[in-house]
Amino acid sequence: MSRARTAVTSTARVDAQAAVVGASLGGVMAAWQLCRAGVKTVLTSEFPWIGGQMTSQAVPPDEHRYIESFGASASYMAFRKAVRAHYKAQDRFVDNTAMTEGCNPGDGWVSRLCFEPAVAERYFRDLLQPYVDSGALILLEAVRPAAALRNDRTIVSVTLQGVRDRIGCTEVRADYFLDATDTGSLLALADLPYRLGKESRSEFDEPQAPEHADSCDQQPVTFVCALRWQTTPVTPVPRPPEYDFWRAHILPNYNYPLFSDHIPGHEGFSAVRLPFFSAAAMAGEPRDPTLDLWRYRRIIAAHNWQGETVTDVSLINWAQNDYALHPLLDGEVRSEREVAEAAKALTRCFVHWLQTEAPRECIGEQGYGFPELALVEGLLGTSDGFAQQVYVRESRRIVGLQTLSQRDILLYENDTDDWHPATCRNSVGIGLYNMDIHPTCVSGMGSNAVVRPFELPLGIFIPADVDNLLPACKNIGVTHLVNAATRVHPIEWLIGEVAGLLAAHSLVTGAAPAGIYESAALTTQFQSFVQEQGVPVHWPGDPLAANNT
16 A cells, blocks of 8 residues: 655655665764665755754753763764864864863863864764765755655655755655654654654553653754853844743743743752853853853853963753743644744744843842853854754654663662663663653653663664664654653764664665564674674673673
C-alpha cells in the first residue's frame, strides 16, 4: 500500500544507497560514518549551517561531569580537542578559564567547553568535504522534506522542497533513509506511528509520568540570540508588539513573572533565583563562584584574551525565553513555523526588557536596564544576532522494537552512590545526563531527575513498522522523560553515528536491522563493528564490558 503524506511535484531525482534527511548534529555524524564505510550518501540541510543544536540552533554543549576523561565516542572527544586547539592557536588567547576545568573559551558554567557555534560548523564542513569532493557524499542545501512515499514497510522516496522557492523539487531514492530532522519529520510524512509528548504512567510504569498521556505536553522551544557586553550603551531593540503581554506574563504554577531572576527548581513547582550578573565578576574577579545567568552560556570570555578589544559574549538560552504557550509539533492552534516565530518574538521582548527594565541591583547599582547589552550581528550567521533556527528539545519519536523508559535509567534512593551504570546486553552506545525537563506546554511541570550512567539498546534504533528507516537525531525509541536525558549534544552525536553505522552494516552484510536485533550473534557482530569505529557500548565498571569491550 503506497502512501504519500503530501502531494508535491518532483522535477529532479537523486539516487543513493543512504539518504540522511536533516543536517542536525546527529545527521552530520550519521553521514560521516556512512561515508567512512564506503556508502554512497545524500545529506540534506534546511539551514545555512550544518550541525543542528550545536551550530544553527546556537546551543553550547550540555555534557556530563566525566566528559574530560571518558563517556563519549572517540570522534566527539576528538572534536573537543580540535575546538580547544583552534582557540589555543590564536596569538592573544591566554586560557584563564576560571569557572570549569579544562580550556573553556567562553568560561561558561553550563559546560566545560563553551565556544562560538561557527567553529563547530567549520569543523563539520571540513569533516565532510573530502567525501563531497570525491563524490561519495551529495550535500543538498536549502531544502526541507515535503513528502515521503511509502510502500507498506518500505520508504521508496522522499521529496525535498526548496526553502527559498517552492517551485523546484528533488526526489531522493535510497536503500535506507535516516530521519535526522530535529522534529522527526519523516515519521509524520511517511504516515508512520510515533510517540510525542508525555506517555501515561500505565504505558511504562514510569514514576514521574502523568496518569493520562498528552501528545501536546511537549518540552518548550527556545530561540537563542547572542548578546555582547560593552561599556558604551546602545540603543535598545525597538519595543516589540508582544512586549506588554510577556512583561506581564506569570509562569503558570510557579507564580512568578517570567521576566525576573527566578527560574524553575529541580522538582515540583519550586523556584530558585539566579542573578543576571555577578557583581564581583563584572568588577574583574572572574573566579567569583557565583552562578549567574550571564556566565551560564557565555561563549567568549574577555579575560581569556589579551588586550581590551575582546568583550564578553553570551548566548541567551535561559528559562526566561523558553516558549511554552503552544507545542511546536502537531498543535491545533499554531504551525511549527508560527511557534518558531512566536519564540523568536519572546526572545526579542526579553532582550528589550534586559536593556530597559531589568534591575541593576545584582551588580550593586540602583536603577533599571542594561543598555550595555547589544545583539551581536553576524556571530551566528545571521544579520540580527539570532540563531538560524529555533532550539528543539523534543521530537516525534519512533515506536521501536525496544523503548527506553525512566525505570531503565533512574537512580534509586537506596543507591549508595550514582555510579551504577544501567546495563543491557545489546547496548550500542552510552549516555549520561539528568532528565532535564523544562516546564512543558500543557501541565507546566518541570523536573531535573538524577539518572545513572545508561546504555542505549539496539532496539531503540529500529522502528517496528518500517524496514528501511532509522532515527538519527532526537527521535529514537525513548519516552518523553528519557528524551530529556538523551537529547543533549554528546548523545545525539552518538545516536547519529550508531544510525549511520547500522545502515552501513546492513548494506554491507545484507542483514536487515530487525534481523540483526533478533539474532544474538549478529548483534554481537554489530557491537564489535560499532566499537571498532570508536563508539563505546558499555561504561567502565559495567560487568558486561568484561565480555564485550
